Amino acid sequence: MDAVVIDGVTKRFDSITAVQDLSLRVEQGAVFGLLGPNGAGKTTSLRMIMHILVPDEGTVQVMGQPASERTQDLIGYLPEERGLYRRMKVREALVFLAAIKGLSEAEAGRRVGEWLERLELSAWAEKKINDLSKGMQQKAQFIGAVVHRPSLLILDEPFAGLDPVNAAIIKDIMLELRDKGSTIILSTHRMEQVEMMCDAICLVNHGRSVLAGDLRAIKKSYGKNTLRMEYEGDEKFLERPELVEKVNRFGAVVEAKLRPGADPQEILKAAVAAGVRVSRFELVEPPLNDIFIEKVSEANA
Amino acid sequence: MRKIWLIVKREYLTRVRSKGFIFSTIGLPLFSVGIFGVSLFLATRATDHTLKISILDNLGGLSTQIAAGLKGNLPNGKPHYEIVKILDRPASEEDARKGLNDQIRAGQLDGFVEVPKGVLEGNDASFYTSNTGDFSTLGTLGKAVDNAVIERRLSDRGVHVDDLPKLVHGVDMTMVKVSKSGETEEKGQTFVVGFSVVMVLYITLVVYGVATMRSVVEEKTTRIVEILASSVKPVYLLAGKILGVAAVGFTQYLIWGTCGMLLSGYGSTMASAMRPGASLPNIHVPTSLLVYALIFFVVGYLLYASFYAALGAMVSSEEELQQVQMPVTILIVVAFILYPIVIRDANSTTSVIISMVPFFAPILMVLRIALQTPPFWQIALCLAISILTTLGVVQFSSKIYRVGILMYGKRPSVVELLKWLKYT
Numbered sequence: 001m002d003a004v005v006i007d008g009v010t011k012r013f014d015s016i017t018a019v020q021d022l023s024l025r026v027e028q029g030a031v032f033g034l035l036g037p038n039g040a041g042k043t044t045s046l047r048m049i050m051h052i053l054v055p056d057e058g059t060v061q062v063m064g065q066p067a068s069e070r071t072q073d074l075i076g077y078l079p080e081e082r083g084l085y086r087r088m089k090v091r092e093a094l095v096f097l098a099a100i101k102g103l104s105e106a107e108a109g110r111r112v113g114e115w116l117e118r119l120e121l122s123a124w125a126e127k128k129i130n131d132l133s134k135g136m137q138q139k140a141q142f143i144g145a146v147v148h149r150p151s152l153l154i155l156d157e158p159f160a161g162l163d164p165v166n167a168a169i170i171k172d173i174m175l176e177l178r179d180k181g182s183t184i185i186l187s188t189h190r191m192e193q194v195e196m197m198c199d200a201i202c203l204v205n206h207g208r209s210v211l212a213g214d215l216r217a218i219k220k221s222y223g224k225n226t227l228r229m230e231y232e233g234d235e236k237f238l239e240r241p242e243l244v245e246k247v248n249r250f251g252a253v254v255e256a257k258l259r260p261g262a263d264p265q266e267i268l269k270a271a272v273a274a275g276v277r278v279s280r281f282e283l284v285e286p287p288l289n290d291i292f293i294e295k296v297s298e299a300n301a
Numbered sequence: 302m303r304k305i306w307l308i309v310k311r312e313y314l315t316r317v318r319s320k321g322f323i324f325s326t327i328g329l330p331l332f333s334v335g336i337f338g339v340s341l342f343l344a345t346r347a348t349d350h351t352l353k354i355s356i357l358d359n360l361g362g363l364s365t366q367i368a369a370g371l372k373g374n375l376p377n378g379k380p381h382y383e384i385v386k387i388l389d390r391p392a393s394e395e396d397a398r399k400g401l402n403d404q405i406r407a408g409q410l411d412g413f414v415e416v417p418k419g420v421l422e423g424n425d426a427s428f429y430t431s432n433t434g435d436f437s438t439l440g441t442l443g444k445a446v447d448n449a450v451i452e453r454r455l456s457d458r459g460v461h462v463d464d465l466p467k468l469v470h471g472v473d474m475t476m477v478k479v480s481k482s483g484e485t486e487e488k489g490q491t492f493v494v495g496f497s498v499v500m501v502l503y504i505t506l507v508v509y510g511v512a513t514m515r516s517v518v519e520e521k522t523t524r525i526v527e528i529l530a531s532s533v534k535p536v537y538l539l540a541g542k543i544l545g546v547a548a549v550g551f552t553q554y555l556i557w558g559t560c561g562m563l564l565s566g567y568g569s570t571m572a573s574a575m576r577p578g579a580s581l582p583n584i585h586v587p588t589s590l591l592v593y594a595l596i597f598f599v600v601g602y603l604l605y606a607s608f609y610a611a612l613g614a615m616v617s618s619e620e621e622l623q624q625v626q627m628p629v630t631i632l633i634v635v636a637f638i639l640y641p642i643v644i645r646d647a648n649s650t651t652s653v654i655i656s657m658v659p660f661f662a663p664i665l666m667v668l669r670i671a672l673q674t675p676p677f678w679q680i681a682l683c684l685a686i687s688i689l690t691t692l693g694v695v696q697f698s699s700k701i702y703r704v705g706i707l708m709y710g711k712r713p714s715v716v717e718l719l720k721w722l723k724y725t
Contacts, residue, residue, distance in 0.1 A: 052707065
């Protein structure tokens with residue numbers, strides 16, 4: 001059974017078609033990346049999965065049932081822009097969120113306590129949300145999304161604003177939940193996070209799916225057409241338009257996209273000839289970032 | 302249903318526990334009692350020292366009578382006025398006035414009364430003083446001069462007067478309210494009850510309507526509403542919120558009502574203990590009025606609160622609220638400022654018509670019931686119109702709310718709002 005099946009869904013607001021004939025499947029137990037530029041229709045799609053919006057055409061199924069009030073309780077949601085009741089106490093606010101997802105208040109209280117302990121927020125349980133630092137508020141909100149053990153966890157930019165330590169804690173919890181059988185939909189603009197965590201992706205643009213499937217298979221289909229290099233010296237050796245299509249500089253690392261059929265040996269030779277000291281020279285699959293940009297600009301052209 | 306209850310409970314508990322609630326519950330009555338008490342205190346304590354007054358009588362022979370009219374003591378037992386000097390027909394009016402003015406400037410005198418020669422023919426008397434804000438003294442002095450002059454005029458015409466105040470005392474009118482239940486002497490209690498009802502309804506509709514709106518905006522700006530909408534139907538969300546805020550309102554009334562009853566019981570006991578025989582004007586609030594007020598409050602609150610909630614859903618920030626809430630607030634304010642029309646004649650055609658308007662009915666129909674119970678068919682018709690309108694507004698508002706809570710950025714135009722109504 002798939003965790004989510006979206007089939008031929010279209011959603012219009014007046015003259016604007018936010019989502020057009022979108023179909024996608026999210027396998028149960030997977031980490032699924034929903035990607036796309038701003039305004040591509042990601043939020044609208046997520047809202048239809050959560051049954052906040054109803055599609056004009058097509059169907060949405062969650063855990064084998066049509067999206068409905070009943071499926072809502074199976075979902076946990078962390079919205080991109082965070083917020084909790086600022087004047088409520090942390091524990092109270094979280095118990096409320098858990099109860100509204102169907103837990104009894106006693107059960108909600110118990111689980112909120114456990115989670116606060118785990119995320120080292122116990123000392124803040126009786127403080128007002130307003131008194132928490134931004135990072136702590138984020139962690140509290142994450143608890144709100146997972147406390148009712150949702151089968152489907154929808155996370156919109158879960159790491160935004162978190163320091164590396166807290167980001168690692170959240171990441172570990174996500175993977176742990178996945179291992180326990182939860183399905184995770186990750187919506188983010190951080191492609192390196194997608195590459196590290198996601199099993200499958202769907203890239204939407206202008207409300208349509210432009211690229212979907214298993215992430216590894218997608219990358220494989222592009223082949224190892226990218227050179228990842230670190231070196232010291234003049235980069236003139238890369239100015240070979242017949243071999244190199246595009247160069248991306250990241251400071252220390254430089255990525256060069258090769259033209260089809262170009263021989264990377266040629267470039268290495270040129271570098272050595274130019275007296276450049278090469279410390280890294282690796283032929284890799286294109287980064288998701290490049291695929292994203294390529295697909296989106298292709299569609300916009 | 303369980304989820305509505307959770308929403309109501311959260312809304313209620315966070316509000317009732319907030320400092321704002323405690324403050325307004327204790328503060329508002331204290332404030333109004335305080336204002337009343339302070340003004341009463343200030344009014345009675347306006348002068349706590351004997352005023353030194355002189356009399357400049359240019360006509361002559363009036364000063365004894367005037368002085369007689371200025372007897373009486375302050376609450377602390379000292380005389381109210383001390384007549385420092387009486388100038389009867391001075392050689393020079395100019396010099397006399399100048400001398401007295403100098404004394405006022407030197408602080409030896411609080412003021413003096415000048416009676417002109419032509420006072421019997423209707424010329425004005427004057428009160429010279431450094432403190433021109435003291436109108437109560439002016440009133441007392443005016444009355445004293447008045448009586449002295451009247452007495453002189455009468456005696457000039459051969460009427461001998463011993464006890465003038467008794468002779469010139471006017472006739473007071475008592476108003477008797479005739480209603481189905483009998484006749485009651487009217488000492489303004491109908492007005493007091495009517496006005497209180499109007500004030501209470503007006504303040505409640507505004508305060509709790511706005512509270513509902515703020516609550517919607519808070520959830521929208523913090524984006525909690527997205528989580529809530531992914532858990533509960535927006536209509537339930539709205540219903541829970543409106544009921545929660547209403548429960549807060551009822552709690553506040555319950556507290557005020559209970560304290561009010563206890564205090565008024567205590568107050569009248571104290572009053573009769575201190576001055577046996579004296580009774581406060583008996584303010585009797587008929588149960589039927591309370592029941593009607595409650596019904597109309599519930600309908601009116603639903604009407605306005607759902608309106609306010611829709612407004613809250615339309616904006617993306619607290620700052621925008623001020624502008625959008627104007628139209629609805631104006632409706633309530635208009636209902637409030639129309640009340641004198643109803644008070645003057647509760648059964649005039651104008652009163653009947655304006656009390657039927659659903660947006661005004663919660664205030665004006667209740668006022669009519671308080672003043673002079675209208676025919677039952679009018680109340681029933683009014684209630685029917687109000688309930689139908691409220692159902693319509695609730696329907697409309699919940700649609701706006703459902704769409705609005707998920708929309709950010711530019712405030713929608715009227716055309717866009719109409720389109721929202723069609724969204725699924």
